[in-house]
Amino acid sequence: MNTDLQDYSHKRLNILTGEWVLVSPHRAKRPWQGQNETVANEVRPAHDETCYLCAGNKRINGEINPNYKDVFVFTNDFAALQYNSPPFSVKDGLIEAQSEQGICKVICFSPNHSKSLADMSVNNIQKVVEAWQTEYKTLGECKGINYVQIFENKGAVMGCSNPHPHGQIWSQSTLPNEVEKKDAHQRTYFSTHKSSLLGDYVSQELNKQERVIYENDAFVVLVPFWAIWPFETMIVPKQAQKSILEMTHTEALLFAEAISVITKVYDRLFSTSFPYSSGIHQAPTNGEDNKHWHWHMSFYPPLLRSATVKKFMVGYEMFGSPQRDITAEIAAQKLRELT
Amino acid sequence: MNTDLQDYSHKRLNILTGEWVLVSPHRAKRPWQGQNETVANEVRPAHDETCYLCAGNKRINGEINPNYKDVFVFTNDFAALQYNSPPFSVKDGLIEAQSEQGICKVICFSPNHSKSLADMSVNNIQKVVEAWQTEYKTLGECKGINYVQIFENKGAVMGCSNPHPHGQIWSQSTLPNEVEKKDAHQRTYFSTHKSSLLGDYVSQELNKQERVIYENDAFVVLVPFWAIWPFETMIVPKQAQKSILEMTHTEALLFAEAISVITKVYDRLFSTSFPYSSGIHQAPTNGEDNKHWHWHMSFYPPLLRSATVKKFMVGYEMFGSPQRDITAEIAAQKLRELT
Ligand SMILES: O=P(O)(O)O[C@H]1O[C@H](CO)[C@@H](O)[C@H](O)[C@H]1O
Ligand SMILES: O=P(O)(O)O[C@H]1O[C@H](CO)[C@@H](O)[C@H](O)[C@H]1O
Numbered sequence: 300m301n302t303d304l305q306d307y308s309h310k311r312l313n314i315l316t317g318e319w320v321l322v323s324p325h326r327a328k329r330p331w332q333g334q335n336e337t338v339a340n341e342v343r344p345a346h347d348e349t350c351y352l353c354a355g356n357k358r359i360n361g362e363i364n365p366n367y368k369d370v371f372v373f374t375n376d377f378a379a380l381q382y383n384s385p386p387f388s389v390k391d392g393l394i395e396a397q398s399e400q401g402i403c404k405v406i407c408f409s410p411n412h413s414k415s416l417a418d419m420s421v422n423n424i425q426k427v428v429e430a431w432q433t434e435y436k437t438l439g440e441c442k443g444i445n446y447v448q449i450f451e452n453k454g455a456v457m458g459c460s461n462p463h464p465h466g467q468i469w470s471q472s473t474l475p476n477e478v479e480k481k482d483a484h485q486r487t488y489f490s491t492h493k494s495s496l497l498g499d500y501v502s503q504e505l506n507k508q509e510r511v512i513y514e515n516d517a518f519v520v521l522v523p524f525w526a527i528w529p530f531e532t533m534i535v536p537k538q539a540q541k542s543i544l545e546m547t548h549t550e551a552l553l554f555a556e557a558i559s560v561i562t563k564v565y566d567r568l569f570s571t572s573f574p575y576s577s578g579i580h581q582a583p584t585n586g587e588d589n590k591h592w593h594w595h596m597s598f599y600p601p602l603l604r605s606a607t608v609k610k611f612m613v614g615y616e617m618f619g620s621p622q623r624d625i626t627a628e629i630a631a632q633k634l635r636e637l638t
Numbered sequence: 639m640n641t642d643l644q645d646y647s648h649k650r651l652n653i654l655t656g657e658w659v660l661v662s663p664h665r666a667k668r669p670w671q672g673q674n675e676t677v678a679n680e681v682r683p684a685h686d687e688t689c690y691l692c693a694g695n696k697r698i699n700g701e702i703n704p705n706y707k708d709v710f711v712f713t714n715d716f717a718a719l720q721y722n723s724p725p726f727s728v729k730d731g732l733i734e735a736q737s738e739q740g741i742c743k744v745i746c747f748s749p750n751h752s753k754s755l756a757d758m759s760v761n762n763i764q765k766v767v768e769a770w771q772t773e774y775k776t777l778g779e780c781k782g783i784n785y786v787q788i789f790e791n792k793g794a795v796m797g798c799s800n801p802h803p804h805g806q807i808w809s810q811s812t813l814p815n816e817v818e819k820k821d822a823h824q825r826t827y828f829s830t831h832k833s834s835l836l837g838d839y840v841s842q843e844l845n846k847q848e849r850v851i852y853e854n855d856a857f858v859v860l861v862p863f864w865a866i867w868p869f870e871t872m873i874v875p876k877q878a879q880k881s882i883l884e885m886t887h888t889e890a891l892l893f894a895e896a897i898s899v900i901t902k903v904y905d906r907l908f909s910t911s912f913p914y915s916s917g918i919h920q921a922p923t924n925g926e927d928n929k930h931w932h933w934h935m936s937f938y939p940p941l942l943r944s945a946t947v948k949k950f951m952v953g954y955e956m957f958g959s960p961q962r963d964i965t966a967e968i969a970a971q972k973l974r975e976l977t
Contacts, residue, residue, distance in 0.1 A: 334794035450953035455673035460951025475958030578957030611797025614789035618917030619814030
């Protein structure tokens with residue numbers, strides 16, 4: 300282990316975005332007098348009459364959910380993107396805007412209101428993975444949809460407005476900022492090295508093991524060297540695949556297993572249902588070959604020291620760069636011990 | 639007013655960073671079942687024995703604060719950046735890191751524990767502005783300090799660990815991500831147009847008035863066309879100045895007035911001490927001429943609908959692009975009505 304990186308303030312490069320994170324390893328022991336989060340430790344029922352995502356219940360727009368048995372996908376009743384809006388663009392001096400078309404969906408992971416991915420069986424998680432595959436494919440084939448963002452906000456602290464286990468899929472006509480950055484950096488690397496940026500990175504990490512939390516035949520779970528959030532992790536296929544559609548049935552099961560492992564580890568860390576936002580970055584659905592893409596799933600959890608103390612990404616982070624105290628190596632070690 | 643921009647999902651370009659924000663004007667009426675913030679409406683005493691920022695009190699490291707009368711600046715007891723650490727750099731395959739040196743300071747705006755900038759007189763705010771000028775100058779002259787970030791985190795919801803009115807200044811050897819972006823875009827524009835990007839933008843906004851909240855002889859307060867946060871605003875000098883050092887004494891007073899106006903408006907909006915992170919972006923202190931820079935102060939407040947409901951920048955925002963519901967034009971109108 301490089302001891303400078305554990306002792307002194309430094310910055311680390313995110314090779315996928317080209318941006319830096321400021322790391323302050325010496326600062327991990329600072330006292331905390333700020334806001335504490337409230338922990339919702341109530342036991343939830345398997346079915347909640349008032350939940351608009353439970354099977355058979357009525358949604359806000361009056362529709363009745365079917366009596367679904369595993370996964371249920373529907374179009375978001377309050378979609379951030381409209382699909383049939385008129386295309387327009389505005390360019391007026393230094394003002395520039397473009398219409399953006401899209402389709403937003405909600406995906407219920409389970410009819411059981413009380414579960415999270417961490418509580419679900421690997422087989423049931425695999426059903427979620429298969430639904431993601433179906434949605435990525437069918438949304439990606441819709442006219443004018445060039446990118447599909449799969450994500451989950453888990454926990455009230457992550458703005459999740461309903462505790463029923465669910466994620467979202469926002470698909471749209473252009474590539475969002477973060478995807479543009481990763482597209483560009485993977486493309487440049489691929490054209491120079493004729494190999495996948497993330498594939499080469501994962502080989503290096505597997506060699507070192509320092510930041511690896513878990514691996515199976517097809518996937519590795521690790522804390523990336525440039526992680527921003529205290530316990531940020533990434534699930535990466537060992538072999539380059541541009542999207543989740545390239546997974547075999549067996550690989551989908553191994554991916555589900557990786558999700559199960561890391562979400563259970565997270566719940567163990569602070570003995571709480573661990574909040575996070577997770578998301579899958581993968582090839583745009585723009586009809587190009589996108590050979591440079593290596594898909595991956597990231598988890599951005601806010602908790603820092605306990606179930607109630609989170610890391611705030613505020614002043615300096617908003618105006619300067621993301622900043623973290625605990626290093627990626629220490630975080631990986633803590634998580635690995637809990638596998 | 640362009641009605642497409644008020645009716646349909648679209649994206650807007652931030653000309654300073656080159657990044658986009660997704661705007662969903664049709665979505666402002668979505669119901670909220672998620673987390674509510676707690677509002678700290680307790681009346682605070684003018685002096686709090688337990689506060690480590692109050693005059694005459696002991697700090698965590700044992701030092702005693704002086705009996706300061708207006709502004710008090712000291713080096714952060716838990717600085718994120720170290721100044722005298724050994725320089726190093728790590729380049730090992732796809733891993734890249736560099737040591738980062740810096741000095742972090744805390745600036746108490748007032749000895750009065752119960753005040754915020756919104757409650758302070760313009761004359762007292764001017765003393766804060768003058769302290770910012772002194773710090774920008776003296777830190778910027780320190781060996782190896784090439785950038786000075788002035789910012790404030792206000793409110794527990796913004797990770798502020800002490801309610802005593804204070805801000806921070808982190809100065810460092812390299813330019814953080816956000817500053818790099820703004821540096822590049824201002825430089826390109828300046829070299830093409832021989833005028834300031836933000837100066838030309840402000841002229842356009844003053845002409846339109848649509849997003850302007852307040853102006854005096856030297857400053858304009860506006861909601862930028864590309865604002866991310868629901869009630870984000872920006873204070874910009876009408877004439878290009880690369881840093882706050884270029885302000886005359888009169889301009890510093892007018893700047894203090896602009897700060898006073900917008901912070902009071904914010905407090906009125908939801909009848910609460912309005913939380914935000916604010917920051918000043920200005921020329922690096924790297925010894926270059928930096929003629930392309932036009933300094934400005936931005937406010938990023940999280941509240942969306944009331945004192946307790948904030949906008950969460952989570953899943954889609956972290957993995958895709960920032961997203962907002964209420965448009966910049968509507969936000970500007972609401973704020974303008976409260977001046
Ligand atoms: O320095 P403070 O007020 O203790 O800490 C606060 O501001 C810092 C700078 O934005 C952040 O890194 C911390 O997460 C936040 O809690
Ligand atoms: O769609 P939800 O769960 O109501 O809303 C949540 O996720 C969205 C996508 O990340 C965010 O824009 C919202 O701020 C957040 O509260």
